[in-house]
Amino acid sequence: MTPSRQGPGRQERARLRREEIITVAGEMFARGGFRGTSLADVAARAGITEPGLLHHFGSKAGLLLAVIERRDLDSEAFALELLGMEPSGRLRALPEFARRNKQRAGLAKLFTVLVAESLEPGSPGHEHFVERYRAMRAIVADNIRSAQAAGVARPDIDPPAKATEILATLDGLQTQWLLDPDSVDIVAAVESYARTLEHDLACGLPHLT
Amino acid sequence: MTPSRQGPGRQERARLRREEIITVAGEMFARGGFRGTSLADVAARAGITEPGLLHHFGSKAGLLLAVIERRDLDSEAFALELLGMEPSGRLRALPEFARRNKQRAGLAKLFTVLVAESLEPGSPGHEHFVERYRAMRAIVADNIRSAQAAGVARPDIDPPAKATEILATLDGLQTQWLLDPDSVDIVAAVESYARTLEHDLACGLPHLT
DNA sequence: ACTCACCTACCGAGTACTAGGTAAGTGAAC
DNA sequence: GTTCACTTACCTAGTACTCGGTAGGTGAGT
Structure with missing residues (x-):
């Protein structure tokens, strides 16, 4: 049995999870600010542990940067639309x-x-x-x-x-x-x-x- | 000897200290935000202990309200000037x-x-x-x-x-x-x-x- | 005598982050 | 096409520290 059953494979699954975490973190930073939101808060909502978070983003600041980057992509799309x-x-x-x-x-x-x-x-x-x-x-x-x-x-x-x-x-x-x-x-x-x-x-x- | 020598008296001195604390707290809230500034930070800078702070303002939120109130008085003065x-x-x-x-x-x-x-x-x-x-x-x-x-x-x-x-x-x-x-x-x-x-x-x- | 500013000592609950492990998936050698 | 060394995802447990807030006392001023 090849283990590639049908699920998206490990790294793909991890990528999806990363995306999910960024979404959750963005929502929580919006509500409580960066300083007002703890890794534990984000982890609990994302269904992962704190070290699990840090494994993906290195540090709390790293998580923030990932969130900001995502937002930038979103608004960049709109900017391009505008320039068209x-x-x-x-x-x-x-x-x-x-x-x-x-x-x-x-x-x-x-x-x-x-x-x-x-x-x-x-x-x-x-x-x-x-x-x-x-x-x-x-x-x-x-x-x-x-x-x-x-x-x-x-x-x-x-x-x-x-x-x-x-x-x-x-x-x-x-x-x-x-x-x-x-x-x-x-x-x-x-x-x-x-x-x-x-x-x-x-x-x-x-x-x- | 009446102890009212020349110093401003106990309550007056306490009022001045309160004012000083509000000034310091305002500066620190501006730099680090309310959530990003701890009572310990403010206390250290104001030369008082944390419980000393809480004695004056009841809670951290109380200190924030005092700071906001001070700022409002300041801008109200300007508003009155304008209306003149x-x-x-x-x-x-x-x-x-x-x-x-x-x-x-x-x-x-x-x-x-x-x-x-x-x-x-x-x-x-x-x-x-x-x-x-x-x-x-x-x-x-x-x-x-x-x-x-x-x-x-x-x-x-x-x-x-x-x-x-x-x-x-x-x-x-x-x-x-x-x-x-x-x-x-x-x-x-x-x-x-x-x-x-x-x-x-x-x-x-x-x-x- | 009494008030009240302010202290020391302390508390329980977070804080970001680390150490070290497990188990699952991956890629090259055979 | 198995085997197996290796990577990666993620966990449990615990680090050292900070958080806002409390209890209870001391001592100066009124």
């Missing part, structure tokens, strides 16, 4: 982005909580988030520049400054929504902001055909 | 607010970290921050309404939505600055946003005298 659209439609995709995030409130909360926990230099995720924000600002700034080149945005706007501002608003809206979902409708808020932005970028422009 | 100005000048006071926050990066970081730690319902500061944001949105919305009444803001702006948006942007800018002060100049960013806002609120208005 023509520039004029990207603004209109913002509410779609909000709807998507609303479906995944856990991921959104995870991000907000982890950023706050990473403010202090030297914390496990600090460099990662610094780099990430720099990259995001650069991407948004490039988008603005191309909109200016296409003549659909005022040329007197400073792309980096506006990029910082846009990301800030989206983050801030998300935070207020996560804190108090009954008072803040994230989709409506982002839709409203998209209108603000449209007005802000174009108001005063000489009309085009 | 005529409405048209309030926008111009935003950069002043940023400069003030830059001086007190510790307090700003404290606020950002604590809000993130309070996202989850049931966490020690949750209700406090929910209430606080509701109040702040209401205040800003009122400001917008009065600007509309005075004819210096477009009447088609929805005050609550714009209020949420403004607070979001200011919070988000602060977060990016705290995370990466080398890349984000908070004062310049807020100045830039104040210009955006001015443009946003007034652009399209029929000119007044």
Whole structure:
């Protein structure tokens, strides 16, 4: 009897388990923060022992990095989707982005909580988030520049400054929504902001055909 | 000999010590978060024992509330200052607010970290921050309404939505600055946003005298 | 005389992580 | 196509330490 009965084999099974653990850990970090969640908590929920966890991820920080990496893959997919659209439609995709995030409130909360926990230099995720924000600002700034080149945005706007501002608003809206979902409708808020932005970028422009 | 020589007396001395402890705890909560800071850390820095701390504040959560209360008093002072100005000048006071926050990066970081730690319902500061944001949105919305009444803001702006948006942007800018002060100049960013806002609120208005 | 700030000493329950083992699967030699 | 050395997944048990909080006392100030 060859032992390869039908199950996915050892390493494949281990990979699946790793994925499952990352999912669970992400949810728990979102609820309780990184510092507020213990390896024991994660292990219990994932149906594994603490040393079992550490076997896969090396350390608690390693687990955090795996969770962050997963989240990044997710949002990268969305970014690519965005870049596939023509520039004029990207603004209109913002509410779609909000709807998507609303479906995944856990991921959104995870991000907000982890950023706050990473403010202090030297914390496990600090460099990662610094780099990430720099990259995001650069991407948004490039988008603005191309909109200016296409003549659909005022040329007197400073792309980096506006990029910082846009990301800030989206983050801030998300935070207020996560804190108090009954008072803040994230989709409506982002839709409203998209209108603000449209007005802000174009108001005063000489009309085009 | 009446022992009231010149020292401030026992209760006064205790009050001063309380204040000192709150200051120290605020700094440490800002650096390491509430969960990431232990009573032992605070006690050591404040030159007191852990039970000494608990004598004053009852519990760790009590200490947190004292810290939050202190911060609120501080920002309330600024709010009153703002309300003393005529409405048209309030926008111009935003950069002043940023400069003030830059001086007190510790307090700003404290606020950002604590809000993130309070996202989850049931966490020690949750209700406090929910209430606080509701109040702040209401205040800003009122400001917008009065600007509309005075004819210096477009009447088609929805005050609550714009209020949420403004607070979001200011919070988000602060977060990016705290995370990466080398890349984000908070004062310049807020100045830039104040210009955006001015443009946003007034652009399209029929000119007044 | 009494209050109250603050201490020493301590507790039980976590904390991340390690040591060392077992058992199951894998790959090359034969 | 078995055999067998090797790797890998994961466990039990325990490390040294930190956590927030309590009990009960001391001693200065009022």
